[in-house]
Amino acid sequence: MALEITKELIENVEDLILNKKDVALNDFFAETHHADIAEVLEELSFDDAIYIIRLLDSETTADVLMDVDEDVREKIFERLSSKEIAEEIEELDTDDAADVIAELPEERKQEVIQKIEDKEHAKEIVELLRYDEDTAGGLMAKELVKVNENWNVLTCVKEMRLQAEEVTRVHSIYVVDSDGKLKGRLSLKDLLMASTRSKIADVYIPKVDFVNVHDKAEDIANVMMKYDLEAIPVVDELGVLVGRITIDDIVDVIKEEADKDYQLAAGITQDVEAGDSxxxxxxxxxxxxxxxxxxxxxxxxxxxxxxxxxxxxxxxxxxxxxxxxxxxxxxxxxxxxxxxxxxxxxxxxxxxxxxxxxxxxxxxxxxxxxxxxxxxxxxxxxxxxxxxxxxxxxxxxxxxxxxxxxxxxxxxxxxxxxxxxxxxxxxxxxxxxxxxxxxxxxxxxxxxx
Missing domain, CATH: 1.10.357.20 (SLC41 divalent cation transporters, integral membrane domain)
Structure with a gap:
């Protein structure tokens, strides 16, 4: 159930911050969804918001920072060091991490990337930053579960367990060849029913919808809506599987496009908000x-x-x-x-x-x-x-x-x-x-x- 952000609640949080009741604050926010925490931060003074960000663990604050208003996030990052921002970035999936880093000034962007300890994560973020934000490459996340068509079922399950540790939610299991080219998808039911010695090549489903890294966001949204997809794989020009796009990213695209069209229909030529100057x-x-x-x-x-x-x-x-x-x-x-x-x-x-x-x-x-x-x-x-x-x-x-x-x-x-x-x-x-x-x-x- 959504948390009701009332005046009394905000005053209570402000009182806990004033009296440095860190344990009570942690207990309160431990039971609160990150989207609700983001709303609370937007109602607090800037100094109080920074206090909460530094108090909570990086895993929580990373999700919170993705939900706060872009202007609020920008001001928060101005007060955080490059190392502190990097710690938050490391807790995010690559697509969200790339979105956040893209908002930073160029000089700060480089500093934050260099402070990321997981170099593989940093490398993947840099790769995503090369794509236009309105393309599949700019929307996709690198985290996914993929298996080789030449593996047997037993090897496949072992590899899937290792890969799943890095994925927040497994929507689909993709099958690739030895060159990494997308071949199809794997049904969990078929995997469970198959013999452990069976090859994935004999089990997987060759029919799979996919998009190219340079496809436009609107076109991807239409494909996912048409076929009721929760996620869709992304391939490069050679057909190599490079990432996946999930429905939450597409919902954001649809909302942004609807907002833009609504403003154009109302005779507003730029993307503006009520809080702008x-x-x-x-x-x-x-x-x-x-x-x-x-x-x-x-x-x-x-x-x-x-x-x-x-x-x-x-x-x-x-x-x-x-x-x-x-x-x-x-x-x-x-x-x-x-x-x-x-x-x-x-x-x-x-x-x-x-x-x-x-x-x-x-x-x-x-x-x-x-x-x-x-x-x-x-x-x-x-x-x-x-x-x-x-x-x-x-x-x-x-x-x-x-x-x-x-x-x-x-x-x-x-x-x-x-x-x-x-x-x-x-x-x-x-x-x-x-x-x-x-x-x-x-x-x-x-x-x-």
Whole structure:
């Protein structure tokens, strides 16, 4: 059960720290999950957090430091020596250790690596640091259990026991040849049922999903979600097994991508958090706000061109917000569905087919809404032509907005640009402008102004 972080709990911890009640603190945190300890540290003063880090054993604090906020971790590391950081790093799996070291300044990074006593561990961390963080190589851990196809079952079990000591959790047992190339996976049931003299080559399952070290994180997430995998092996260009990626790393990837897409959809161009400085937040928000300003000026200029129409049919002005809002809403809906489909790899077929489908969908929605609007305007104005002009405009605006909302994210995706951009102010602003222009052109045409 999760620990409830209350004001009383924090005050109690602060009191124990103030009175140097180390035994009581150790007893309390011994029964507390490292994720909850991380939350407690984030609520404490910086000096108190450092006190706890230095009090607890390295195995516990290593897990805690992985869970605390990145900014908090950065400040903690500023107060710890390179040797102290290295002691924490040694308790982490290679993938987590590489992530932590990557956050350090370049000079400090080298110092910490040199202080790691387990040179094999340090070597593996350095290897992982060479890969881009958004690739399989940057996500994978070196810790895994692998067996040679030429071993017999008895030798295999002995080797597995030795390897398992270095692995936090054994998800799968991978089979390699004498060159280290991935051949398949080993079922624990098949291993237990086989004779101790049987060769692994006669027992293992050759079918195994795997990824290349240079595969993108998003592609790996799609593969693991599609096949419900808890872990997936990683091979290099020669097919040699070099690591594995576990589901917890993929959950982090999915969350980060969702956060980024959400911010892009909201018109925020950089990865920012609520605690960032005003300058950082301004830099992230201002570009799209400026685009909205330009869009508003564009709408003003378009409306200015139809001043004569306004003078003769002033009622058109009052429906302008409705048309603009419907255009923006439909565009965002269409783009959101496409972006979601692209993210889940569900969008198949040509752009043409997608546009035709969206046009038919928008047309159906537009007709239903236009009928309601037509009846309202007719009842309110008692003028058939006015009601016809506004309702026809609404249908066309909705169809065009749907097409734009579908085409833009597909186009951006083809160009290698994150299509999530298309679900925010970009679509809303562009559809507002097109919507107003179409509205007045059709109204002018039908009303004969």
């Amino acid at each position: 005003i300058i950082q937040l301004t830099k992230a928000r201002l570009p799209w706000l400026f685009l909205g300003l330009i869009g508003g000026i564009g709408a003003f200029l378009i409306m200015g061109e139809f001043e004569h129409t306004f003078k003769k049919h002033a009622f058109l002005f009052f429906f302008t917000p409705l048309i603009a809002a419907m255009a923006g809403n439909v565009g965002v809906q269409s783009s959101a569905i496409i972006v979601q489909g692209l993210a889940n790899d569900d969008v198949k077929g040509s752009i043409k087919n997608r546009l035709v489908k969206e046009m038919l969908l928008a047309l159906l929605n537009g007709v239903v809404l236009a009928i309601f609007l037509f009846l309202f305007v007719l009842a309110y104005e008692r003028d058939f032509m006015k009601a016809l002009a506004i309702s026809v405009s609404l249908i066309v605006v909705i169809v065009v907005a749907g097409l734009i909302g579908t085409f833009i994210p597909l186009f951006l995706d083809k160009r290698g640009i994150d299509p999530a951009i298309a679900t925010g102010p970009f679509i809303t602003t562009s559809n507002d402008i097109f919507g107003i222009l179409i509205y007045f052109l059709i109204a002018q045409l039908i009303l004969g102004v």
